[in-house]
Amino acid sequence: MKTLLALMLFAALLPAAAQPEAKPDRTVSIVAERFFFSPSRITVKQGALVEFVLTSEDTEHGFHLAAARVNAVIPQQGKGELRVRFLASKKGKYAFECSRACGAGHNLMRGEVVVK
Numbered sequence: 001m002k003t004l005l006a007l008m009l010f011a012a013l014l015p016a017a018a019q020p021e022a023k024p025d026r027t028v029s030i031v032a033e034r035f036f037f038s039p040s041r042i043t044v045k046q047g048a049l050v051e052f053v054l055t056s057e058d059t060e061h062g063f064h065l066a067a068a069r070v071n072a073v074i075p076q077q078g079k080g081e082l083r084v085r086f087l088a089s090k091k092g093k094y095a096f097e098c099s100r101a102c103g104a105g106h107n108l109m110r111g112e113v114v115v116k
């Protein structure tokens with residue numbers, strides 16, 4: 001009993017940094033598939049904290065969103081998802097692209113995030 005109480009106290013005193021991350025304002029699912037992202041154009045509101053949840057319908061793909069300094073792997077179908085956060089602080093258009101050689105149309109595999 002004393003141990004439990006001590007644990008509860010400890011949890012209550014944990015610094016803010018140890019708390020779970022802030023909830024995103026919006027979650028957007030994106031499906032990657034040879035050779036496109038869908039949706040490939042995502043419009044978000046300025047100031048929003050957006051979480052992209054990326055899954056693949058076939059092979060491994062990459063998600064390179066330079067504006068967020070993100071370049072990560074979207075696992076192949078059935079092997080999970082990639083979650084990426086983007087704070088839409090400035091209005092504009094931010095390109096993203098596949099960053100894993102995934103076949104003949106790889107260079108066409110791109111999209112953009114529009115912050116309004």
Ligand SMILES: [Cu+2]
Pocket residue numbers: 061062098099100101102103106107109
């Ligand atoms: Cu690719």
